[in-house]
Amino acid sequence: MKALQFGAGNIGRGFIGKTLSESGFSVIFSDVNQNIVDAINYNREYFVKIIGSNQNKTVNIKRVSAINSNDSNIKKIISSVDLITTAVGPTALEKIALIITQGIIFKIKNQFTKPLNIIACENKIKSSSFLKQVVLKNLPIKYHDYLNKYIGFIDCSIDTIIPAINNKDDLFLTVEEFKEWIVNINQFKGAVPKIVDMKFSNNLDAFIERKLFTLNTGHAIAAYLGLIKNYKTIQDAISDKKIRVIVRSAMEESGSVLIKRYNFNKNDHLDYIEKIFLRFENPFLSDKLERIGRNPLQKLRREDRLIKPFLGAFEYNLPYSNLAKGIAAAFYYHNKNDLESIELSSSIKKQGLESTIIKICDLPVNSKEVYSIILEYNLIKKIIR
Incomplete structure (x- = not known):
C-alpha cells in the first residue's frame, strides 16, 4: 500500500505520515520546501518523540520518500497510490487541487481503475468536500463520472498538538501522545484502508x-x-x-x-x-x-x-x-x-x-x-x- 502526503510539516510528518507508516503504508511526502524533500530522500527515515502522561518514547518512522510538489512526475505518483492525504493549510488547498486534477487526468488516460481515496486533514470544516469541488471545477466534465465512481473524498476531523522546535535534525519532531483521527466512513471508494487508531463516524x-x-x-x-x-x-x-x-x-x-x-x-x-x-x-x-x-x-x-x-x-x-x-x-x-x-x-x-x-x-x-x-x-x- 502506498500513500501520498501533501505537506511535510509538523502535522504531515508527526501525525499523518507517522500514522500511515505505522499502518503499513509506504509514504511519499510532497512539499514545496526542497530542503525537506532532500532531507527525507537522503535519510529515508525520521524520528518522532512522543510526550505521554507517564512516559516519553522515541519512534523511528521508515518507508518514506519525498517529491517536490512542483515536480511534473507527481501526476504519475497520484495515479499509482492508494491514498492521498493533505496537511498544507486550508489556503493552499486550491493549489493542491490543481495538482491532484492533473494526476486524475493521467490516471484516466492510462485507464487505471483502482479506487483512490483522498483525505484533506485541515482545520477547515469538510475540507475534503471543498477539495472535491475545486477538483471538479478544474476537471473536464467528461471525466466527472470517472471521479464520482473511483475517487473518494473523505471528510475528517484530526486533533493533536505538534509544536515547532529548533533542532539540528530538520526532520525530528516532538508530538503529544493524544491523537484523534475521525473520518466519514460513507465517503470511501472501494475497500476502506486499515489505519491505526482511525475512527469511523456517521455524524462527523x-x-x-x-x-x-x-x-x-x-x-x-x-x-x-x-x-x-x-x-x-x-x-x-x-x-x-x-x-x-x-x-x-x-x-x-x-x-x-x-x-x-x-x-x-x-x-x-x-x-x-x-x-x-x-x-x-x-x-x-x-x-x-x-x-x-x-x-x-x-x-x-x-x-x-x-x-x-x-x-x-x-x-x-x-x-x-x-x-x-x-x-x-x-x-x-x-x-x-x-x-x-x-x-x-x-x-x-x-x-x-x-x-x-x-x-x-x-x-x-x-x-x-x-x-x-x-x-x-x-x-x-x-x-x-
Whole structure:
C-alpha cells in the first residue's frame, strides 16, 4: 500500500505520515520546501518523540520518500497510490487541487481503475468536500463520472498538538501522545484502508465542530490575547490569569453552542475542555503564538473557529462576551511576516474597523454582532493589562 502526503510539516510528518507508516503504508511526502524533500530522500527515515502522561518514547518512522510538489512526475505518483492525504493549510488547498486534477487526468488516460481515496486533514470544516469541488471545477466534465465512481473524498476531523522546535535534525519532531483521527466512513471508494487508531463516524459534523470550536478556538484566542502582551508561547499566555479566564470562558461559551446544537452531554464536554487545557499547559508541547495566530483572515471567516461559535451563541441566545474578546484580539494582530496580517491591518487603516469586520467576517451591517466586537476591541487592552 502506498500513500501520498501533501505537506511535510509538523502535522504531515508527526501525525499523518507517522500514522500511515505505522499502518503499513509506504509514504511519499510532497512539499514545496526542497530542503525537506532532500532531507527525507537522503535519510529515508525520521524520528518522532512522543510526550505521554507517564512516559516519553522515541519512534523511528521508515518507508518514506519525498517529491517536490512542483515536480511534473507527481501526476504519475497520484495515479499509482492508494491514498492521498493533505496537511498544507486550508489556503493552499486550491493549489493542491490543481495538482491532484492533473494526476486524475493521467490516471484516466492510462485507464487505471483502482479506487483512490483522498483525505484533506485541515482545520477547515469538510475540507475534503471543498477539495472535491475545486477538483471538479478544474476537471473536464467528461471525466466527472470517472471521479464520482473511483475517487473518494473523505471528510475528517484530526486533533493533536505538534509544536515547532529548533533542532539540528530538520526532520525530528516532538508530538503529544493524544491523537484523534475521525473520518466519514460513507465517503470511501472501494475497500476502506486499515489505519491505526482511525475512527469511523456517521455524524462527523459534530466531531469536526467539537474539535475546531474547542481546541482551535481556545488556541487562537490565547494566541491573539498573548501577542497583545508580547508573550511568546502558548504556555506564557495561559499562565496569565486574565488571559486564562477569557480563554477558558470562551471555550465554555463555544461549548454551550455545541451542547445545544448536537445534544452533547454537558459534563462530558466540560471534561473535554479540561483535557485540552492540560494539553495547552504541557511545557513539552510549547508552541509559538505567532505560529498559532498566523493567517488571521482564515480564522476570522464566518464558518471558522472564531465567528461561527460566536454567531451560534447569538442564534441560541447564549453568552458570547469572551468569544467577542477573542475576535477583537484577532483584529489587533499584526505580524510583518504574515501576509494576511498585513492585509488585515491595511484594511483597518484604510476602511476602518467596522467595515473590515463586516467584510472579513461576513456580518450584517449595523448588527449587534459587529458592535459587540467593536466594543471589545476598544476595551481589550484595558481588560488584559
